[in-house]
Amino acid sequence: MKVLIVNAHPExxxxxxxxxxxxxxxLERAGHEVRVSDLHAMDWRAAIExxxxxxxxNSPLAIVTDSGDAYEGGTLAPEIAAEQAKLDWAxxxxxxxxxxxxxxxxxxxxxxxxxxxxxxxYGRGEGNSIRYGAGVFAGKRAMLSVMVGGGPHHYSERxxxxxxxxxxxxxxxxxxxxxGFDVLPPFVVHDTVRMTDERFAEVAADWEKRLLELDTIAxxxxxxxxxxxxxxxxxKEGVEREGTRGLRLHVA
Amino acid sequence: MKVLIVNAHPExxxxxxxxxxxxxxxLERAGHEVRVSDLHAMDWRAAIExxxxxxxxNSPLAIVTDSGDAYEGGTLAPEIAAEQAKLDWAxxxxxxxxxxxxxxxxxxxxxxxxxxxxxxxYGRGEGNSIRYGAGVFAGKRAMLSVMVGGGPHHYSERxxxxxxxxxxxxxxxxxxxxxGFDVLPPFVVHDTVRMTDERFAEVAADWEKRLLELDTIAxxxxxxxxxxxxxxxxxKEGVEREGTRGLRLHVA
Numbered sequence: 294m295k296v297l298i299v300n301a302h303p304e305x306x307x308x309x310x311x312x313x314x315x316x317x318x319x320l321e322r323a324g325h326e327v328r329v330s331d332l333h334a335m336d337w338r339a340a341i342e343x344x345x346x347x348x349x350x351n352s353p354l355a356i357v358t359d360s361g362d363a364y365e366g367g368t369l370a371p372e373i374a375a376e377q378a379k380l381d382w383a384x385x386x387x388x389x390x391x392x393x394x395x396x397x398x399x400x401x402x403x404x405x406x407x408x409x410x411x412x413x414x415y416g417r418g419e420g421n422s423i424r425y426g427a428g429v430f431a432g433k434r435a436m437l438s439v440m441v442g443g444g445p446h447h448y449s450e451r452x453x454x455x456x457x458x459x460x461x462x463x464x465x466x467x468x469x470x471x472x473g474f475d476v477l478p479p480f481v482v483h484d485t486v487r488m489t490d491e492r493f494a495e496v497a498a499d500w501e502k503r504l505l506e507l508d509t510i511a512x513x514x515x516x517x518x519x520x521x522x523x524x525x526x527x528x529k530e531g532v533e534r535e536g537t538r539g540l541r542l543h544v545a
Numbered sequence: 546m547k548v549l550i551v552n553a554h555p556e557x558x559x560x561x562x563x564x565x566x567x568x569x570x571x572l573e574r575a576g577h578e579v580r581v582s583d584l585h586a587m588d589w590r591a592a593i594e595x596x597x598x599x600x601x602x603n604s605p606l607a608i609v610t611d612s613g614d615a616y617e618g619g620t621l622a623p624e625i626a627a628e629q630a631k632l633d634w635a636x637x638x639x640x641x642x643x644x645x646x647x648x649x650x651x652x653x654x655x656x657x658x659x660x661x662x663x664x665x666x667y668g669r670g671e672g673n674s675i676r677y678g679a680g681v682f683a684g685k686r687a688m689l690s691v692m693v694g695g696g697p698h699h700y701s702e703r704x705x706x707x708x709x710x711x712x713x714x715x716x717x718x719x720x721x722x723x724x725g726f727d728v729l730p731p732f733v734v735h736d737t738v739r740m741t742d743e744r745f746a747e748v749a750a751d752w753e754k755r756l757l758e759l760d761t762i763a764x765x766x767x768x769x770x771x772x773x774x775x776x777x778x779x780x781k782e783g784v785e786r787e788g789t790r791g792l793r794l795h796v797a
Contacts, residue, residue, distance in 0.1 A: 303593055303606060307606075340651055341650070357694070395720070399592055402649070402654045455714060455718065460714070460715050467646060526698055
């Protein structure tokens with residue numbers, strides 16, 4: 294495998310960053326190639342600014358079209374083009390982060406906002422026809438590796454925070470599946486505020502096992518836009534198993 | 546009302562920023578007080594860094610406890626303390642932003658990550674007992690004002706992106722209701738990529754109407770943690786209307 298790990302934590306000694314380091318060790322030991330985008334170490338800017346688009350930036354700034362022009366015209370800021378090149382190189386992408394306020398840390402959201410530009414990651418095909426199971430990342434796999442402070446029952450089917458897979462849907466389906474990734478079930482570490490050396494050893498063992506099966510485990514069976522289940526961007530009646538509601542409609 | 550508007554767009558002439566400007570005009574004309582945090586204009590840093598916590602930053606950095614110590618010890622970075630003071634002042638908060646990759650733009654996520662510190666916005670009460678309908682923002686109202694590129698049918702009950710209220714749940718419930726806000730139904734502008742002068746005039750009229758009823762419209766009836774519907778952080782069986790599933794379990 295050619296694995297890109299995107300890491301979002303300011304502390305190199307954190308649990309999150311430790312899993313990033315372990316991933317490099319485990320994967321390279323097994324003969325895989327690894328590249329890392331360690332966003333804090335790179336001093337990654339999170340906010341989109343006009344300078345991202347170089348000479349393609351108009352005034353007033355039009356983020357969608359200016360970013361598409363910058364991508365196609367080769368005027369994207371070098372650090373953005375470099376991340377797109379890493380994504381093009383990789384066959385497998387891991388987003389490794391702590392769940393902050395039920396989503397990506399801002400620095401990682403800003404990696405998505407800036408790198409997933411128009412014409413590269415979205416706006417492909419007439420009328421948004423090339424997305425959800427198709428697109429620039431088709432044939433590649435992506436997985437979230439998520440550190441969660443709270444325990445699993447807070448995130449269970451009836452847990453007060455909402456079920457974890459529903460909370461992650463905007464990332465899994467909206468950020469990863471949309472531009473074409475096959476999205477693997479997440480690697481989740483719960484109760485990170487109560488980590489011990491003993492538990493960490495168990496987590497590390499589970500992590501190695503998961504990393505070495507990244508190229509074989511089954512992805513989440515999201516429904517491809519062009520797979521026949523949707524008509525005019527809405528799910529056809531009767532496609533789902535009876536009683537399925539909400540976001541789970543979009544999983545076959 | 547005392548209204549804090551948090552705005553996330555780099556372009557002052559954008560639709561998003563125009564709605565921010567209109568909100569100031571409409572609200573002040575009606576006699577309300579308004580303060581604005583225009584994040585790009587403030588050059589708001591999105592990523593949490595050790596310097597956020599001043600002398601409370603430990604090495605290795607422990608974000609939860611260091612941020613709580615910094616809040617309680619008064620060593621938070623001045624720009625963070627200033628945002629907390631604005632939140633303490635306000636009785637109504639509007640987050641005004643374009644929906645990017647189905648969530649807040651990174652700069653606004655970073656406003657949440659950095660300003661909603663431990664002991665201020667979370668970690669109150671024994672065993673997380675003061676949250677979801679209680680907490681620092683109890684008695685205040687919050688509303689999202691969201692610019693959405695796509696049309697409503699992409700975000701309908703069976704729309705391919707997922708239903709908009711489900712996609713916004715991690716923000717509504719996880720970011721706003723968690724620390725105590727009453728969360729108002731969002732003000733949503735769809736099809737922003739096809740805006741015309743005529744439509745903009747309609748949007749502006751709807752916006753003024755909504756702004757002037759912020760203190761009277763009914764909030765989303767999320768279930769308070771301490772309201773009796775939950776036991777050990779899970780929703781009791783039989784509380785919901787039959788057939789309710791997923792994230793909607795948490796709306797009464």
